[in-house]
Amino acid sequence: MSNLFEEVRLNLPHIELAAHLFGPEDGLPVIALHGWLDNSMSFARLAPKLTGVRIVALDLAGHGHSGHRPAGGGYALWDYAYDILQVAEQFGWQRFSLLGHSMGAIVSVLLAGALPERVERLALIDGLVPFTGEAETAPEKLGEALRAKLALGSKRKPVYETVERAVEARMKGVGAVSREAAELLAQRGLMPVPGGYTWRTDPRLTLPSPLRLTQAHALAFLRRLSCPVSLALAEQGMLAHQAAVVKMLGEFSFDVTPLAGGHHLHLDDEKGADAVADCFNRFFTVA
Structure with a gap:
């Protein structure tokens, strides 16, 4: 497996966000977004296999080596969408493509639906829209989220005696x-503590969402997409x-390609990464 990438910090x-850069500087601009509680190493197997693209694989806010939101802040999906726009601004990219896994795929769809003029292509891995909830469940969901937020201060993050224990838990x-x-995720995601x-x-990433989009909301975002969409659908x-x-x-x-493997098929092994790469290399090279 090739690990050729450049480490950058984006102010x-x-x-401040951290990121890995893959591919030639003049390649098709792509911002890669990992899933919930993962980090940019999610693309360590896949990114080197994609040709002709310049990939900025982010540690999303609150993950990996990126900064955490200020006190009192949160991690709504639309906040990530704003982060991505600011990253694109830093690179001078008016139009760019998005490569997203799981939560990263969901954020990609929301951004591309909200600002279709900015997004060239969507390459999605086992993710599409957020879990939805209807109006009648909204008060209970908000109450659950508020109680969890109040209780968070008394909770302690788990500490593992060894890296191996942390890997087994993940x-x-x-x-x-x-x-x-x-x-691979542990290489970037762990830090030593007493x-x-x-x-x-x-820790705020584990809080329940205070508000969910309805199914009608989710469909509205999908219907507003104007760019080509390729979805690698993990069969398991x-x-x-x-x-x-x-x-x-x-x-x-959408171009939906069912592929053998689990939710992290692009990272679990080389075979899965090859299958996803074959799918997306074709997609990114179509005129």
Whole structure:
């Protein structure tokens, strides 16, 4: 596996983000967005296999080596969309493509639907729209989120005696991953603390969402997409088991490619990364 990349720090007006740069400087501009609680190492296998593209693989705010939101702030999906726009501004990219996995794919769809004039192409890995909720459940969801936020101050992040223990925990987490994938994420995601190691991620990332988009909202974003969309759908992943999302896909002419593997198929092993790369190399080179 090639790990040829450049490490950069991006001083945005409101936060500092870390990123890995892959590919030639004159390649097609692509901003890569990882999933929830992951980091830019999510693209360590895939990015070197993509040709003709200049990839900025971000550590999203609160993840990896990027800054955390200020006290009192949060991690709404639309806040990430604003971060991405600021990253594009730093690179002088008026138009760019997005490569997103899971939560990163969801943020990509929201941004491309909100500002279709800015996004050239969407390459999505096992992610499309956020979990939705209807109006009648909104008061309960807000109450749940407020109670969790009040309780967060009394909670302590887990500390693992060894890196190996942390890797084993990540293998069993949400969106279970292979050992090699967990080790790659741990390289960037762990930090030493008294007693061992803990994850760098902001604890606020684990708080429940105070408000969910309705299904009508989600469909409105999808219907406003004006760029080509390629979705690598993991056959043993998360989307394939969400009946509402599968039904949504039937309404759109997206390029959907079912691929063997789990939710992190692009990171779990070389075979999965090769399959996703084959899919997206074709997609990025279509005129």
